[in-house]
Amino acid sequence: MLISWRSALSLLLASSLFFFDEWISTPSCRFVPRADHDPRDAAADDRDGLKVMIASDLLLMGSDAGFVDTYFGDYYLSKFFKKSFQTLKPDMLVVLGDFSARGSELTRRKWVPVLRQFHRLIGSLITLPFHVILGDRDIGDCSELDSQLVDWISSHLPGLDSAGCGAFEMENITFLSLNSVALLCGNNALRFGVEEVIERESLDFQTEIEGARTEMTNDFSLGRSRNDGQHCHEKAYSNSLVDVNELWQRLAGSGPYESSHNIPPNATEYIFQALRPRIVFSGHSLDFCDYRHQDGTREVTVPAMSWHARDDPGFVIATFRPGKSVGISHCSLGRQSYAIIYIFMLVLLMLMILLVKFLTTFRTIMMAVALL
Template identity: 50%
Template sequence: MMAAAAWRSLLPVIMISIFMVYEEWVSFPSCKCLPSTTYNPDKHVENVDDSLEDLKVMMVANLLLLGSEAGFVNLYFRDYYMSKFFKKSFQSLNPDMLLVLGDVSAKGSELSRTKWLSVLHQFDNMLGPFLDLPLHVILGDRDVGECSGLCANSVNWIARNFPGLDSSGCGAFKISNISFVSLNAVALLCGNNKLRFDVEKAIERESVDLQMEIEGMDEANNGFGMFSEMSNDFRWRVNAMKSGSGPVLLLHFPLYQSGKTHIAEGSTFRSLIHRAKFQLQHSASNMAFLNHVNGIYACFSGTGPYDLSQTVPPNATEYIFHALKPRIIFSAHTQEFSDHTHPDGTREVTIPAMTWKVRDDPGFIVATFQRNKSAVSVTYCSVARESHILIAYTLALVLFLFFIFVSNTLEPKGLS
């Protein structure tokens, strides 16, 4: 009888201890280094500073925080675990910097400034130890709204709350001799508006700065007034920079993609065409699908405002490649991971959503920029599935009730 009573009294402690160990273990990310898909014909790099260390950057996207509108499940379950995932990722990966590629808020474009402040407070609490690292956040369509509701004043106010962004939501910075440029890709989808013109100015400014840095002040000034009419929407400055010699480009929307693309989740790769077939089969109606196709066609036309699509329009994409010659591109928005190589050999990595609100298996990217200035290794990291955590909770509850039942059943036998 005494043994049964002691076992029953220790049972809650044992169960809680086991679950705490499980929770600690499951909070660490599972990471896999991906093979490089980038073709770089110029392997020689001059003026390498051997004293520079590799730069390890953790990149997340689509946090979709709700702030003061978060319910019990989101606040005390989903956001709680996401905070633990950030903490354990920081401990295990030891990154040098954190990049957030848009959609910090689930519906920021609909929020008042007071409610936006609650989102920012929740954002700071979730990041935890990352607040001590260099941080850069770019704006997504859920943060600032779609084209019909895009407001320059709202974008300016939101951008002021994140470090390194100008009034249009663009930014540029250098860390460990690696140059980064972030663009407000939402504005590039929205036709002729002030924000789009401001983004174009930011692109042109960075292009001139890069040419001055690479070619020297005199050569850059000689080409300052030379333009080429290569698009109905853009007047492009002549750029003699080599492909891949520019900065690391950060966007919320992926650039327009042609050629070979793979979507990967962990070790599973799926062709992009399968995704297109899935969308066709599961579209709400044929008319809805035709409207989607018409929206994409409008992006190709190059005239008038762009419908909000999944990628930056082709002419804006070509303009970005011409002006910036990006070394590598990181984007988001699709909520899935993909690794794409553009026709000029530039690699674009799309970062998956880091939330259980839109997918069962969130993930993020760790990019390591090596000191030879050319090689970039990309590691895909996944965190625990929400379904697995829920199954663990259910099993723990069932086992706890089972042991209580067994201990209560054995107690009368001990008395007889």
């Protein structure tokens, strides 16, 4: 009877661990309509199109990762990617900057483990097209910008030029990524390189068919002159069991720029006039927000996908169709606090089983001694 009870409990523990592992790593997605309630949005979400998974702020530690990061954080981050690709089946992956936690402080030798960690996390999914944008944690602030290091990092990431910018086309959809950190700085070689990219792409768009517009991705959000964001999640940590913001700063540092830092208004206006983007995706703010600028341009800020940044990580699925509006879905992943509670309960239950086993063994020994 005791053996059957132990076997049943062991089976219960194993099955609960399996189901929890699947549940916490499976994304839950919610379609986000545009502020003007364009009916084409719902159609774009349902019909076939170019489906892109857009993540932000992975904050990888590389060789500086501790025990918890290596055997807990990395495991679940890898599961997040795997389950998201299995359930949503995106055609491409885009990471909006800050994919390293302390990249601006690393040498080239230290950068190699970060790149390997990223490739290991996405695993076999690396066969799909992916694009990574550099953020302030990756290359530093204006006083730390090193054009040679930016060039070296860019050469190890697909689609980036020496200035950290990229332009590519998939299924007749044009994407442009800018080194937004360089746009914050004064006269420097990287900023000139970014402006050259903007001017070149602007000329290309002028020669395209009228109405053709690009999709733009940045690390920093564009300058905002009014507060009309929709579906914005301002309280990222209000329901956290632990102070994840404090944990993030302790593990990864505070970062060169605050999460509320935006591209200056003059640079924003320059981008709008030159590129006429249909939609802009930005990271760095850690929270999800759907914002409409005064000229009608839609900007979506993508939440952080790392537990270092927030208790409830997430990402965005964007569905692009030529000539149609872009369908946006906000996807949420399992909370870190849930994982901590579950692991605590699991360890407590295992200790109870060991205690029962010890007491049973002790009782048997005492009975044997009494019979002597």
